[in-house]
Amino acid sequence: xxxxxxxxxxxxxxxxxxxxxxxxxxxxxxxxxxxxxxxxxxxxxxxxxxxxxxxxxxxxxxxxxxxxxxxxxxxxxxxxxxxxxxxxxxxxxxxxxxxxxxxxxxxxxxxxxxxxxxxxxxxxx
Amino acid sequence: xxxxxxxxxxxxxxxxxxxxxxxxxxxxxxxxxxxxxxxxxxxxxxxxxxxxxxxxxxxxxxxxxxxxxxxxxxxxxxxxxxxxxxxxxxxxxxxxxxxxxxxxxxxxxx
Numbered sequence: 001x002x003x004x005x006x007x008x009x010x011x012x013x014x015x016x017x018x019x020x021x022x023x024x025x026x027x028x029x030x031x032x033x034x035x036x037x038x039x040x041x042x043x044x045x046x047x048x049x050x051x052x053x054x055x056x057x058x059x060x061x062x063x064x065x066x067x068x069x070x071x072x073x074x075x076x077x078x079x080x081x082x083x084x085x086x087x088x089x090x091x092x093x094x095x096x097x098x099x100x101x102x103x104x105x106x107x108x109x110x111x112x113x114x115x116x117x118x119x120x121x122x123x124x125x
Numbered sequence: 126x127x128x129x130x131x132x133x134x135x136x137x138x139x140x141x142x143x144x145x146x147x148x149x150x151x152x153x154x155x156x157x158x159x160x161x162x163x164x165x166x167x168x169x170x171x172x173x174x175x176x177x178x179x180x181x182x183x184x185x186x187x188x189x190x191x192x193x194x195x196x197x198x199x200x201x202x203x204x205x206x207x208x209x210x211x212x213x214x215x216x217x218x219x220x221x222x223x224x225x226x227x228x229x230x231x232x233x234x235x
Binding site: 046047048049052061062063096101103110111112115116 | 157159161163170171172176214216218222223224
């Protein structure tokens with residue numbers, strides 16, 4: 001079973017960029033039927049999909065966040081990353097890295113399979 | 126994109142069956158067979174219970190089952206146990222090549 005682990009700063013100032021990395025073990029970023037992505041959960045609230053990236057670099061993002069989100073993969077280190085720009089207090093959340101199983105030829109994103117334990121990022125001055 | 130609609134809370138007695146609904150549109154739940162369900166215990170990451178509407182991965186109790194009719198998906202927990210107290214979320218693929226979660230349902234065992 002793949003294992004995922006988030007890392008990055010726990011505190012970010014308003015208007016700055018939030019950057020997180022997810023290290024993957026037990027599976028290759030090159031897996032043909034997997035996208036890699038991010039989900040967040042504000043304290044006491046529900047889950048929100050942020051976006052997902054394939055090893056080729058193809059990406060899909062939540063339309064509500066698309067203008068501020070970018071993701072990348074580092075195949076040499078088997079990890080992927082998230083950058084969210086111009087953060088506000090509303091971006092305070094636990095951020096989970098996930099893998100997303102896709103259909104044959106990865107035309108459809110099917111479900112979130114493995115999850116990292118999550119990391120709390122607080123936006124505050 | 127709007128979250129899928131789930132009841133805020135559902136409760137039941139031990140041994141009973143409960144059903145959690147998840148309502149979307151023809152652009153998500155109604156249009157694809159890619160509905161999944163997740164259980165989130167307090168202070169833990171979510172865990173996938175059901176994928177592709179009604180499939181259960183190995184290791185998940187057969188007390189959990191999923192179904193879909195039109196734009197509404199459902200998760201049924203049979204033989205409710207104290208350990209089932211948790212938050213439950215549905216998710217669906219959408220026509221915009223995105224994924225969307227439900228609003229979440231808190232299950233209480235009376």
